[in-house]
Amino acid sequence: MSNHETVNASQAKSLYDGLQDPQFQTPYVDVDEWREVPVRHRYIHGGFEGTETRFSFYFPTKEEYKGRFFQPVYPVQGSENASQSHIDGVDNKIGFAISSRSYMVETNMGGATSDITLVYRASAAVAHYSRVKAAELYGPHRPYGYIYGGSGGGFKTISFMENTTGVWDGAVPFVIGTPMAIPNVFTARVHAMRILWDKFPAILDAIEAGGSGDMYAGLNEEEHQTLEEVTKMGFPPKAWFAYKEIGDGALTVLTPAVMNMDPSYFEEFWTVPGYLGSDPASSASSARLQFYTVIKDVVWPREQASSESDGGSANMGVDEAWKMLMEAEGSIPSFRLANAPVGDAYLQGAFIRITSGEASGLKIPLGSIDGDVVTIGSALGFYTSVQSLAKVKPGDKIVLDNSDYIALQTYHRHQVPTPDYYVWDQFRNESGEPMYPQRAIQVGPMVTYGGAGSLQSGRYEGKMIVVQTLMDESAFPWQADWYRTKVQEHLGEQLDDRFRLWYVDHALHADTSSNGVLDALHIVTYVPALHQALLDLSDWVERGVIPPANTQYEVIDGQVVVPSTASERQGIQPVIHLTVNGSDRTDVAAGETVSFRAVIEVPSNTGKIVSAEWDFEGEATFPTEGSIIYGNEEGSKAVVEATYSFSKPGTYFPVLRAGSSRNGDRNDLFTRVVNLRRVRVVVG
Secondary structure (H helix, E strand, O other), X not given: OOHHHXXXXXXXXXXXXXXXXXHHOOEEEEEEEEEOOXXXXXXXXXXXXXXXXXXXXXXXXXXXXXXXXXXXXXXXXXXXXXXHHOOOHHHOHHHHHHHOOOEEEEEOOOOOOXXXXXXXXXXXXXXXXXXXXXXXHHOXXXXXXXXXXXXXXXXXXXXXXXXXXXXXXXXXXXXXXXXXXXXXXXXXXXXXXXXHHHHHHHHHHHHOOOOOOOOOOOOOHXXXXXXXXXXXXXXXXXXXXXXXXXXXXXXXXXXXXXXXXXXXXXXXXXXXXXXXHHOOOOHHHHHOOEEEEEEEEEEOOOXXXXXXXXXXXXOOOOOHHHHHHHOOOOOOOEEEEOOOOOOOOXXXXXXXXXXXXXXXXXXXXXXXXXXXXXXXXXXXXXXXXXXXXXXXXXXXXXXXXXXXXHHHXXXXXXXXXXXXXXXXXXXXOOOOOEOOOOOOOOHHHXXXXXXXXXXXXXXXXXXXXXXXXXXXXXXXXXXXXXXXXXXXXXXXXXXXXXXXXXEEOOOOOOOOOOOOHHHHOOOOOOHHHHHHHHHHHHHHHHHOOOOOOOOOOEEEOOEEEOOOOHHHHOOOOOEEEEEEOOXXXXXXXXXXXXXXXXXXXXXXXXXXXXXXEEEOOOOOOOOXXXXXXXXXOOOOEEEEEEEEEOOOOEXXXXXXXXXXXXOOOOOOHHHOEEEEEEOEEEEO
């Protein structure tokens, strides 16, 4: 039996209802008060006696209440007050719930625990008790309940639905992975970043509006193979625009987990034929750093660094959650060395290994090298402690070593799973056998099971709408299709009666609208689409209103490809076709008038186009309001035109951002679904 099958076999045989669980029979309330921020609501906080489970409920007034609750599920167990750190704009979970005439349920999912089932058992207990309080406040009734979560919270959301009965009526998992996602999505990405770092400007220019379209032009054999590999694994090429910002994601946090589960890999990678590191002529061997030196001085900061936990525990977005595992404890020293590497050493993911003295055997993440001083990396809190660092003394021998991190970057080649994970087909030969040596275990299912309490099976009660993004750099888009196939195995011809999958274009992994200048010119937030999915899900469950159709797509060599028109693509996001002087690129003189024309279309029965904003010069402020000329009575088709002249030479990428609203209300930011389109203007 394979490792993957073993994990599946260990999942619970019966569904959990939570009502008779002796661990959750004695709830208590320690706060019950009306609050005015972010909107008026009744806040109730409490927990269950004898447990670490805590909850927060946010109830609207009786006049505003419509008989349902929404329950966000976060990537890691943390704070039951996480939503209180996001009370502005579209990211305001409390405001969205109250404005939707619903109450909100929030829980720490049992807190830190070794019992992997507690994440859904505690969450179910909290959901059940919220119904008790709702009946006390509004009168006897059973509120409908809906959960939603992204990334690690998406794993949990699906697990909760698949392991419980009678708790939640529906779910909206978003930006989801598969049991084979971790660490493989990050290893493939970071390997490509190491090989292609200097090539990304040319790659991006090729795939940008008005580019050549050939992202492989100018690459050598290894670079071509690397880009093809990561693309076939599912990384969306357009997301490389943020290559300097996305970094290694969770990989440095995951490295110790892989080391613990598969320690021999990190030696065999460098010694056994078939692994990249065994070839002394490989780029892995060339990038390997093993620099031996001695600590001359341990430099402690004069003032103890602050390590506030609120941001890590309360700000629980799908990217921010990893930061909880990367907080340092107290002061962080740096080390002055007898000598240091010169040149452009590859330091990403490197360790400082102490090889003598009281701290011998200690491995510390390396941050940076400045002259003869090395700093400690941001993952300190996960790997070691300040108490351990205090043992490091002048005279200790050390090795600056990136061997483990380089080895991990091609780990996905040695984790070939079952054929349903079709992106790994590239690592199989003509006979269907793996081309590379395979490890005895598969780490992904073990990590997924440990975080969510089960692996996705596709079998659940109730209804579900999955929201996935087409530029997701961490949860590759095809993974939602993989889960769809699992649901279809169980529902068959009834799939459309209980399941939807909507893709959102031009959106990354993070569930936040707080984008910088670079991001705002390339991406939009998917949060309004997530909100609309929750509302459509509740209408589907409570009133039998059929939601919009699935996004239509194909998966080709690991890439999710959608039709170019909204009528063919479907889903709920508007589609924009933008031209400049009749094309996607124009070359003009400074001061010459340039003409822009956009055709915007919304999928049938998904709303009206309500906003159009131009940003011509890359300021990311979208200062120019577009004039919308509707093409039909419903407002689902429109044309937006503009002219502009550029006073200075340069290459510009003007952007049109447009939004649609189901109820036609431009000011309803919670559900104004947005998209954008870029063109190229070269001014001579």
